[in-house]
Amino acid sequence: MANRTYEVMYIVDPETAADKITALNEAVGKLIEKEGGTIVRMDDIGMRTLAYPIKKRTDGYYVLYEIDGSGQEIMELERRMRVNDAIMRYITVRVDEDRKKALKMQAKREKRTSQRSKFRKTEETAETAGELQEA
Numbered sequence: 001m002a003n004r005t006y007e008v009m010y011i012v013d014p015e016t017a018a019d020k021i022t023a024l025n026e027a028v029g030k031l032i033e034k035e036g037g038t039i040v041r042m043d044d045i046g047m048r049t050l051a052y053p054i055k056k057r058t059d060g061y062y063v064l065y066e067i068d069g070s071g072q073e074i075m076e077l078e079r080r081m082r083v084n085d086a087i088m089r090y091i092t093v094r095v096d097e098d099r100k101k102a103l104k105m106q107a108k109r110e111k112r113t114s115q116r117s118k119f120r121k122t123e124e125t126a127e128t129a130g131e132l133q134e135a
Contacts, residue, residue, distance in 0.1 A: 004068070004071060004096050005066065005094070005099070006074055007065070008074070009065075009091050010090035011060035013055075013087075014057060014060055014061055016086045032069070032073050035072055036070060037068060037073035037074075041064075043064040043065075045063065046062065048062050078092060
């Protein structure tokens with residue numbers, strides 16, 4: 001299977017002890033590596049206010065993982081998150097195709113900018129040449 005890039009974010013119940021959150025994060029990392037994925041980045045964002053109450057809670061502990069893998073590890077990870085009572089919400093997004101599109105657009109923009117800058121340079125040289133002839 002092709003290697004794909006995913007972002008997995010989950011929100012942990014704010015009443016969960018800090019050591020249990022650390023253990024949960026380590027367990028998620030081990031699960032990903034055991035299933036054949038690699039962790040590109042892990043951001044422990046911390047406590048944030050939720051956009052809307054979940055289970056009568058207004059705060060949550062956010063964690064974000066960026067994972068390279070085939071998708072099998074994502075299926076197992078989501079299955080385990082569904083049954084974990086400490087995790088209030090989770091979301092998984094495949095980002096590799098979006099990043100490819102963004103890089104393509106950025107390259108196109110840079111090419112257009114470089115072409116415009118070449119055009120402006122010739123205008124400037126023509127203006128300076130005109131000023132020199134007048135003097």
